Amino acid sequence: METVPCNLCGSREYTKVYEMPDRRFFRDEFFAVVECSRCGLGFLNPRPSIAEIQKYxxxxxxxxxxxxxxxxxxxxxxxxxxxxxAGVQNASARKKLLDVGCANGDFPRFMAARGWEVEGVEISESTEKIKDFPIYTQELQHIPVNEPTYDAVTAWAVFEHVHDPMGCFQKASRIVKPAGLFVFLVPNFGSIASRHLFCEDIPRHLYFFTRETVNQYLNKTGFSLEKEDNGRSVYKMAPYNWLAFMIRTRILGKGYKFRDVPLTSKEFRRIRNLRPGLVTALKYAVYSPASVIDRMLWPAIETGQILRKTYGVSTYVARKL
Ligand SMILES: [Zn+2]
Incomplete structure (x- = not known):
C-alpha cells in the first residue's frame, strides 16, 4: 500500500469521506476514500500500488x-x-480515433464501420487479442505517440482506475489535434451513489471526480470543457439502498456506514449460495424489505438525480485549445 498526495493539486491535506471493503473479491479488506482539502478531488488513500493492484x-x-x-x-x-x-470538425481527411481502455475493441470497431480510422489502448491481458486495428498494450502515458495525431480520444470509465489521471490528461493533450475532442466518462463524486451509498468499485476505482475537479484537470492541460452529460445513457450507477440511507440520515438522524448497508440481491445470492428464482427473491425481500421498495423507486430517484446533475456518472466532452 502507498500513501499519495493529491494528483490534481499536489496537496497532502485531505479528509476522510468513507471506508468500505472490496465488495466483490476481498470483503474483509477495507479502504479509505478521502477528499483533498484544497481542490476537492476524491481518491483512495492509502491505495494498492501499481504492483499490488493486479490482485484486485x-x-x-x-x-x-x-x-x-x-x-x-x-x-x-x-x-x-x-x-x-459529432462535434469533430474534420471534414476533409479520414477522422482518427484513439479509444483508451477499449477492452475487446468493440467500440473502435463500431466507429471503424462508420468510416473512422481507429486505434486502441488496452493493458489488460485478460481480454481477447485484437488483430484488426493497431492496439497499444502499455498505459496511455507510455504509448509511442507524442504528436497531435487524433481527431478524438475517448475513455469510457477508465480514469477512475488509473494511478495517475494527470499523466493521462497531459498525454491526451499532446496527442489530440488542435480543436479535436477528448471525451470521457467518470464517476460523479457529487452524487449520493458515489459519495454515500458505497456504490464505487473499491479498490479498482482509485479516483472520484466532480464537474469542478474535471474542469481543473482540463484547464491545467489545455482543454476547454464543452459539455457535461450527467446520466445513465452509457454506463449506470444505480442508487442502491437510497431509501435505507435516507431513513437513517434524514429521519433517524444517524450516520450511514458500510456496516449499515444491506447486501445487494446479487451479494445475498452469492454469499448464501442461492440460485436466482422466486424463492430466493422472497428470501431477499424478507432480509431487506427497504431494498425491494428502493428498487421500485429507482426510476423516479434516477430521473430526479439526472435533472439535478447528481446521478452517479458523467460524460465530459472537452475540446483541445
Ligand atoms: Zn487537491
Whole structure:
C-alpha cells in the first residue's frame, strides 16, 4: 500500500469521506476514500500500488454476461458514445480515433464501420487479442505517440482506475489535434451513489471526480470543457439502498456506514449460495424489505438525480485549445 498526495493539486491535506471493503473479491479488506482539502478531488488513500493492484483484477473481473440480448443493448450504447463525437470538425481527411481502455475493441470497431480510422489502448491481458486495428498494450502515458495525431480520444470509465489521471490528461493533450475532442466518462463524486451509498468499485476505482475537479484537470492541460452529460445513457450507477440511507440520515438522524448497508440481491445470492428464482427473491425481500421498495423507486430517484446533475456518472466532452 502507498500513501499519495493529491494528483490534481499536489496537496497532502485531505479528509476522510468513507471506508468500505472490496465488495466483490476481498470483503474483509477495507479502504479509505478521502477528499483533498484544497481542490476537492476524491481518491483512495492509502491505495494498492501499481504492483499490488493486479490482485484486485482476477480473471472473473473481465467475464461479462455472454448473452445475445446484450448485443442490442451494446449497439445502443455505442451509438450514444458515437454521438458525443459529432462535434469533430474534420471534414476533409479520414477522422482518427484513439479509444483508451477499449477492452475487446468493440467500440473502435463500431466507429471503424462508420468510416473512422481507429486505434486502441488496452493493458489488460485478460481480454481477447485484437488483430484488426493497431492496439497499444502499455498505459496511455507510455504509448509511442507524442504528436497531435487524433481527431478524438475517448475513455469510457477508465480514469477512475488509473494511478495517475494527470499523466493521462497531459498525454491526451499532446496527442489530440488542435480543436479535436477528448471525451470521457467518470464517476460523479457529487452524487449520493458515489459519495454515500458505497456504490464505487473499491479498490479498482482509485479516483472520484466532480464537474469542478474535471474542469481543473482540463484547464491545467489545455482543454476547454464543452459539455457535461450527467446520466445513465452509457454506463449506470444505480442508487442502491437510497431509501435505507435516507431513513437513517434524514429521519433517524444517524450516520450511514458500510456496516449499515444491506447486501445487494446479487451479494445475498452469492454469499448464501442461492440460485436466482422466486424463492430466493422472497428470501431477499424478507432480509431487506427497504431494498425491494428502493428498487421500485429507482426510476423516479434516477430521473430526479439526472435533472439535478447528481446521478452517479458523467460524460465530459472537452475540446483541445
Ligand atoms: Zn487537491
Amino acid at each position: 483484477y482476477p480473471t472473473e473481473y473481465y467475464q461479462g454476461p455472454p448473452t445475445s440480448s446484450h448485443d442490442r443493448y451494446l449497439t445502443r450504447r455505442y451509438t450514444r458514445q458515437a454521438n458525443y463525437l
